[in-house]
Amino acid sequence: MPFTLGPRATSAGYRLAAFDQIGSTNAEALSRARAGERGPIWFVTSEQTAGRGRRHRPWIAPRGNLASSILEVLSVSPAVAATLGFAAGLALEAALAKLSVEAALRSPGSDDLKFSLKWPNDVLAGRQKLAGILLEAEAVSDGLAVVVGIGTNVVAAPTDTPTPATSLKALGIDVSAGEVFAALSDGWAGFRGIWDNGRGFAEIRRLWLDRAAGLGQAVAIRSGTEPIEGMFDTIDEQGCMIVRTAAGRRVPVTAGDVYFGNAASVGAR
Numbered sequence: 001m002p003f004t005l006g007p008r009a010t011s012a013g014y015r016l017a018a019f020d021q022i023g024s025t026n027a028e029a030l031s032r033a034r035a036g037e038r039g040p041i042w043f044v045t046s047e048q049t050a051g052r053g054r055r056h057r058p059w060i061a062p063r064g065n066l067a068s069s070i071l072e073v074l075s076v077s078p079a080v081a082a083t084l085g086f087a088a089g090l091a092l093e094a095a096l097a098k099l100s101v102e103a104a105l106r107s108p109g110s111d112d113l114k115f116s117l118k119w120p121n122d123v124l125a126g127r128q129k130l131a132g133i134l135l136e137a138e139a140v141s142d143g144l145a146v147v148v149g150i151g152t153n154v155v156a157a158p159t160d161t162p163t164p165a166t167s168l169k170a171l172g173i174d175v176s177a178g179e180v181f182a183a184l185s186d187g188w189a190g191f192r193g194i195w196d197n198g199r200g201f202a203e204i205r206r207l208w209l210d211r212a213a214g215l216g217q218a219v220a221i222r223s224g225t226e227p228i229e230g231m232f233d234t235i236d237e238q239g240c241m242i243v244r245t246a247a248g249r250r251v252p253v254t255a256g257d258v259y260f261g262n263a264a265s266v267g268a269r
Ligand code: BTN
Pocket: 023, 024, 025, 026, 027, 048, 050, 051, 052, 053, 054, 055, 057, 059, 066, 067, 068, 069, 122, 131, 132, 133, 134, 148, 149, 150, 151, 152
């Protein structure tokens, strides 16, 4: 499958390494960083056989889906680097919104779809997961190698996931992994610029909250043994989810699986 960068990414100086099939684009990016690669460079494939998901879950991309990782070596702390995941969600949401409008224009009578962002790093269509994002970082001699891995269900979605999943194809958006990647690379160039090594996180946070799933709703977060339950209030200046408990406490959450609405009572079990 041919992959090319979008025009904005090309003129911003991004590079691209495309693979017919690979184990994990995140693993490849980190291995290249250890060997001296400094980026910014994308690693992409439409078939990933040993991909990594959040919380040590696998993320296999059957042929036709998009697995993509952007590598940059930065002079920022790991906590600041973690906020890049919000810029990645915005970049993919922008790309999907553009492709959805174009698909609707090709099929008169059909509506373009709305996507939302689920804390910390998922992109949803309705209540279903369409894409996941995994940030990995490793110290190298001259900074922090930061890899943002983005997996998008283009033609197929898994059936055995904690959150129900869907694909662009199932939603009636007939695009290729290459088309999604070109739009994503342009979206990334834009939102990475706004993020500006963390200096622009206030603006990224504002944009992200505008598209957030479940704000003001009942939420349960599972990360260890005891779930945290309450109402999804906001995200703070570090990107933590702020949960307001029934007792009125505002609890910052740094990681976990999130369940909203009716699913919150199930997720809490
Ligand atoms: C999640 O669990 O929701 C995050 C999934 C992230 C998957 C992507 S696919 C591209 C990149 N390479 C990997 O091995 N993982 C990420």
